[in-house]
Amino acid sequence: MTQQRDYKDTVFLPKTDFPMKAGLPQKEPGILARWQAEKVYAKLREARAGREKFILHDGPPYANGDIHIGHALNKVLKDAVVRTQSLLGKDAPFIPGWDCHGLPIEWKVEEAYRKKKRNKDEVPAEEFRAECRAYAAQWVEVQKAQFQRLGITGDWERPYLTMAPEAEALIVAELLKFAESGQLYRGAKPVMWSPVEKTALAEAEVEYEDIISTQIDVAFEIVESPIPELVGAYAVIWTTTPWTIPVNQALAYGPEVLYGLYEHEDGRKFICAVQLKNQVNERWLKDAGEIASWYGRDLAGTICRHPMHALGGFFAEPRPMLPGDFVTTDSGTGLVHMAPDHGEDDFALCKEHGINPKFVVEADGRYREDWAWLPRTDERSMSVINPKFNAPDGPVCSDLRQAGALLSASTDYQHSYPHSWRSKAKVIFRCTPQWFVPMDRPMAPFDYDVAPLGGVGAAVALGVRADRTATLRETALKAIADTAFYPDKGRNRIGSMVEGRPDWVLSRQRAWGVPITLFVDRKTGDYLVDPEVNARIIAAVREKGVDAWSEEAAPALLGPNYNPEDYERITDILDVWFDSGSTHAFVLESGTWPELQSPADLYLEGSDQHRGWFQSSLLESCATRGRAPYKAVLTHGFTMDAKGMKMSKSLGNTISPLAVMEEYGADIIRLWALSVDYTADHRIGPEILKGVADQYRKLRNTFRYLLGALHDYTPQEAVGVEDMPELERYMLSLLAELDARMKAAVEAYDFNTYTRALVDFCNEDLSAFFFDIRKDCLYCDHPADMKRRAYRTVLDAMFHALIRYAAPVLVFTAEEVWASRYPDAGSVHLLEWPELSDLKISEELSKKWLFAKLLRDSVLREIEEKRRNKEIRSSLEAKILFKSSGYFKEFGIPWEEFFIVSQVSMFLSEDVTLVQMPVHDLSDERRVIGTSENLYSSFVVQRIEHHKCGRCWRHLPEVTEDGALCGRCEDVVARLDAEAGAPAA
Structure with a gap:
């Protein structure tokens, strides 16, 4: 055997310095620092100036802690929207923001107080608000850095903060628009109230959990009735809130419900719904025989007396039986006790019959000390949400039992009950004076042809004048119909919520927030509507922030035409949802960010915001502008653990995005977030992240191969499509199909499809197919051969398309790849959508290659x-x-x-x-x-x-011995040697 030459220098293996190992946790901070130093976001704004705009308005997270995985998913989705719209060539600025007022932040400051044994109520309001402001400011900076570490693009030097004085002034201005147009009223209605936080809560601040309550049956003696047989009998009610019995004022029956009169073994007669008799039997009735029956409508005019009537006064007053369409026979007795202080249906029905609430329960959940029926002295400090207060041996049940009115009491009733989202404590319905926006009152005409309310928002001329008679509910429902929803089921969800929601409760009894800047006439109860006073209020808040609304400042704000002693200065603050619901006004319209415009093209948040920010923004804008503040709404589901369970610190199943970035890098979180079906609830966990990391490695290796295979490629090497082999033309047609799918996914905000299409193309069509087939051509053909040049021409087209598609997903890796090939070409994120020839092949040819691929898989x-x-x-x-x-x-x-x-x-x-x-x-x-x-x-x-060729390693008949060359390789080596001036082998 002759000694063989080493041919490795004649083989054209991919050559690149781009590493296979990513090292993202170490590399990404450096790339981020370079973006900041080179002001890439500002360069992008300059490059897209004058183009069609796309505005995604950032829903503000609370500034009160490290970001969690839900924050990461949300911001990555927003970033993908902004980056893909920019990739399409649009001007898509992004102004991030924070919600800085409200209970979550105030509660954290109070927690710190409690640890120091300080009483918040003894701290001057300005000092307390300053601590809240400092707390929020600290977390804004922390979260800002964490969001940037995720690769989120935006104007981080000029974010919006709801606690900025100019923002607070514009929130006040929006409130005063409601006041000037007559869309505010002060009323006493039951609202969800947290005795722990001592404030009213919005529906969005409440979560529901299963609890086990005491259920009781209570007998009310009938003293008058048009049905003689009922006089002396007892109407029986059932309730799971014994604490409301001390405020009972009536009973309700269902007009179409059939009621039976039954005689108990103790000789007393009781009335309850026939349909519920079996349930009542199990609790206390013991199969008593029916004496007679009547429909509820026959009970009109029947009067009962309270079990504690012997206390006199309020308790001796008659308790009428009233018709209630809300009464059902699902459970209980078919008769409902009415406490207008503590129930929406109770309040409405009693108000209809001239029965008013008594305001018995204090803000902390305790009964007034002057109330006739009180807990015993040692229990006066007990809140009504205390289980001991409602227990069968608690004060209410004990007194009812002693009066002979407690027929049954047990602690085995399981049901869903509202809790404060922040404190996790049970809430109650409590009737208190609050400020409301009516949902069903016709809206008066308003005119915003000029800058509203003393110059705030002067950069905007809305040009709206409408003689509206539609209600806020009707206007909002029409706006929902005119809005695009992704997924479309979001329309029905928010629509049903708006259709059935009560009037908007604006007031909160807290300290950290934007004040309800109203002066109320002490004689008439009307709030003052004076544009000059309003302008002074807005100017003062713009100058000093919310501290400008003080008792000392009242005379100056009212001005010389009003006597401060004639007016009550409202001290409630605004529902924080009004703050965030007004962000469209001071972010999109105020002129502070002239690159923005209103309405926004898109709002994007979690599905819980159908009852939160989406809805408060909708109502605020519809009441002041007659339209939604957005053209489209995208909602995502919640992130669960790997088993599909809700994440909880107590369960120890949370996944911190900060920890993931430390271990894997931000691009792994981004790839996960944009790969899941985020329109539904989705999962994350260690094994899931390992799978995502594996996907990432495959994508990275695709780009590494492209970089290596395109080493020293120049445009002069390119081959026209008409001169390419059929495989190359087929691959270009697949790239054109991918391009169309990617564009359609961007337009539909479908990043699950977008990312998976990219991953599948790289893995299946390129790495496992095209790259694999053509590696012999790349390695062994002469550089001037037409097939090799055609292959590299297609690889170059693939590179330029794929790096652009990948850039919104793998923001750091795409930058690293781009800089590896074009170190002096600027950021990859300044590029626009690839320009591809719309190459299509015949259906017959497409079917042929599909068959060939399937055949190849089998072989x-x-x-x-x-x-x-x-x-x-x-x-x-x-x-x-x-x-x-x-x-x-x-x-x-x-x-x-x-x-x-x-x-x-x-x-x-x-x-x-x-x-x-x-x-x-x-x-x-x-x-x-x-x-x-x-x-x-x-x-x-x-x-x-056959023997193996020493260069291409194929086993061919023409190879005379292992290591010798085949005919193709002999020719290539001879040409290379001639070009190098070396003697042939």
Whole structure:
């Protein structure tokens, strides 16, 4: 055997410095610092100036702690929207913001007070608000850095804060628009109230949990009735809130419910719904026989007396039985006790019959000390939400039992009950004077042709004048119908909420927030409407913030025309949802950020915001502008743990995005967030993240291969499409199809499809197919050969398209890849959507290549089986024998390169019989491509006996000994040697 030459220097392996190991946690901060130093966001604004705008208005998170995985998902989705719209060539600025007022922040400051044994009520209000402001400011800076670490683009130097004086002034201005247009009223209605936080709560501040309550049956003696048999009998009510019995003022019946009169074994007679008799029997009635029955409507005019009537006064007053359409026979007794202080239905029905609330329960959940029926002295400090207060041996039940009115009491009733989202304590319905926005009052005409309310928002001329008679509810429902929702089911969700919601409760009894800046006439109870006074209030708040609304400042704010002693200065603050619901006004319209415009193209938040920010923004804008503040709404679900359970610190199943970035890098979080179906609840966990990291490695290796394969590529090497082999033209057609899918996904905000299409294309169409087939061409063909040039031309087109598609997803990696090939070309994030030729191939050709790919999968599986069994060491040691139809032979595909084998022999079906061989049928592939043609029948893989070429490693007949060259390699090496001036081998 002659000594063989080492041909490795004649093989063109991919060459790149781009590392396979990502090291994202170490690299990403440096890339982020470079973006900041080079002011990439500002350059992007400059590059897109004058283009069509796309505005995503950032829903403000609370500034009260490190970001969690829900924050990460939300901000990554927003970032993907902004970046893809910018990629399409639009001007898509992003102004991040924070919600800085409200209970979550105030509660944290109070927690610190409690640890220091300080009483918040003894601290001057300005000092307390200053601590809240400092707390919020601290967390704004922390979260700002954390969001930037996630790769979120935006104007981080100029975010919006609801606690900025100019923002507080504009929130006040928006409130005063409501006042000037008559869309405010002060009323006493039951609202959800937290005795722990001592304030009213919005529905969005409440969560529901299952609890077990005491259930009781209480007898009310009937003293008057148009039905003589009922006088002296007892109407029985059932309730799970014993604490409300001391404020009972009436009973309600269902007009169409059938009620029966029953005689108990103790001789007393009781009335309850016939349909519920079996349930009542189990609790206390004990199968008493029915005496008579009547429909509820027959009970009109019936009067009862309170079980504690002996206390006199309020308790001796008659308790009428009233018709209530809300009374059902789902549970209980079919009769409902009415406490207008503590129930919406109770309040409405009693008000209709002239019965007013008594305001018995204090802000902290305790009964007034002057109330006739009090807990015993040692229990006066007990709140009504205390289980002991409501227990069968608690003060209410004990007194009812002593009066002979407690028929049953047990602690086994499980049901869902509202709790404060912040303190986790149970809430109650409590009637207190509050400020409301009416949902069903016709809205008066308003005119905003000029800057509203003393110059705030002077940069905006809305030009709206409408003689509206529609209600806020009607206007909001129309706006919902005019809005696009992603997914569309969000329309029904928010629509049903708006359709059934009560009047908007604006007031809160707290300290940290924007004040309700109203002066109320002490004689008439009307609030003052004076544009000059309003202008002074707004100017003062703009100058000093919310501290400008003080008792000392009242005379100056009212001015010389009003006597401060004639007016009550309202000290309640605004519902924080009004703050965030007004952000469209001071962010999109105030002129502080002139690059923005209103309405926003998109609002994007979690599905819980249908009752939160989406709705408060909608109502605020509809009441002041007659339209929604957004054109479209996208909602995402909640992130669960790997088992589908809600994340909870107590369960220890939370995933911190900060920890994930420390271990894997931000691009892994981004890839996860944009891969899941975020329109529904979705999961994350250690194993899921490992899978995402594996996906990332495959994508990274795709780009690494492209960089290596395109080493020293220049445009002069490019080949026209018409001169390319069919495989290259097929791949360009697949790229065009991918491009169309990606664009459609961007327009639909469908990043799950967007990201998966990108991943699948890189893994399946490129790495496992195109790259694999053409690696022999890349490594071994001469650089000037047309096929190799065509391959690299297509790779260059692939690179420029894929790096742009990947940039909104893998923001750091895309920058690293781009800089590796074009170190002086600026940021990848300044690029626009790739320009591709709209190359399409015929359906017949497309079906041919689909079939060929499916055929290849079958062959490669069999080759791999041979390798596992050690019958061959590599696919190049294999040959394939096909028994097929003539059509199959005419495909024109270089099968050896296609299968990466050394020999493929084709036989017509009648030419040869493959006997005593493991033959593989391909009927499944024929079925998949939907054809009945007999394109092939079977194949077999065998070991080849020829020698191996020393350069391309194929086993061919012309290779005389292992290590010698095949004909193709001899020619290439000779050309290379000639070009290098070296003697031929």
